Amino acid sequence: MKALIISDSHGWGNRLKKIIDRHRNEVDALFHCGDSELTADHAAIKGVKVVKGNCDFGEDFPHDVTEQVKGVTFYITHGHLYNVKMTHVPLSYRAEEKQAQITCFGHSHVATAFQENGVIYINPGSIRLPREHKDGTYCICEYGDSDIKITFYNYNGDIVPELTRKFTKE
Template identity: 35%
Template sequence: MARWLVISDNHGDRTILEQLRHQLAPDRVFHCGDSEMTVDDPWFQNTWVVRGNMDRDQRFPLTATPKVDGSQVLLVHGHHDAVNWDLTQLALHAQAEQAQAVFFGHTHELAVELVHGCLFLNPGSISQPRGEFRTLGGTCALVTVTAKNWQVQYYTRDGQPVRKLNFTFPRATQKG
């Protein structure tokens, strides 16, 4: 079992990143871009991170495709995959990478679904939320990875779980 923190769109608010990493104590951390920080910031040590459309540091990669805890992950911001419109382009990208989990941001709206055995997750913006759940004041997601499931729990900026935003999806152990 592993706990993965997925966070996005903090837009320069470094303090919230430190607080949530400390409070939620994840095993792995994924940042979906628009940090507006520099790639050499110590917070990014032991973190997979990508460049968003508001990140000026060109040293951030546009995509990351780590194999983590036995799962192929695709990490993007989403602006190059047209996520504002639908997930078609992102799904094709995921298929090309043989991803079992896709983490993305950009829209500032949380979302999670399982499509053809692949987990698609947007943690929402931790600092500038939009959409149906904007009144929560910002969200991130903690994914508990087990041998059989993805357990997704959304958290607010103050590290509190949102009870109605708790989901379990079956996890494919091998993409084929």
């Protein structure tokens, strides 16, 4: 199972569409973790599960999504309602409630992936306004039989090796 995960594109509809179209046919799911600043009918996010971020106004998107993809449970949220810039503990409680195997969030614009209590947490960073890394980033999660690989990419589609992670299933 493969999923493209992106967040915090902040109005960059054309660039977002370019990234999504680049990978659309190689993944099983497309997730945007909020702050797209687009409307639900925008062409860039056609076929993408999008959640509402703190910079998304109106009622176009839900605050969170729980999605089964080929037997893998994803929990997607922006993170601002869980204070992710300070701690991941409230988010971890919600992930446990949702029985998520993979929890995806944004908000901090800091690309990261880590494993805790059997759950993989992924923040793909921001394609427009990255923090702690010079290039804007997004990622692809590959959930295999024995491991989970999170490959981070810059806007041009080049792998960012220092961010890429591989986890063994607990």
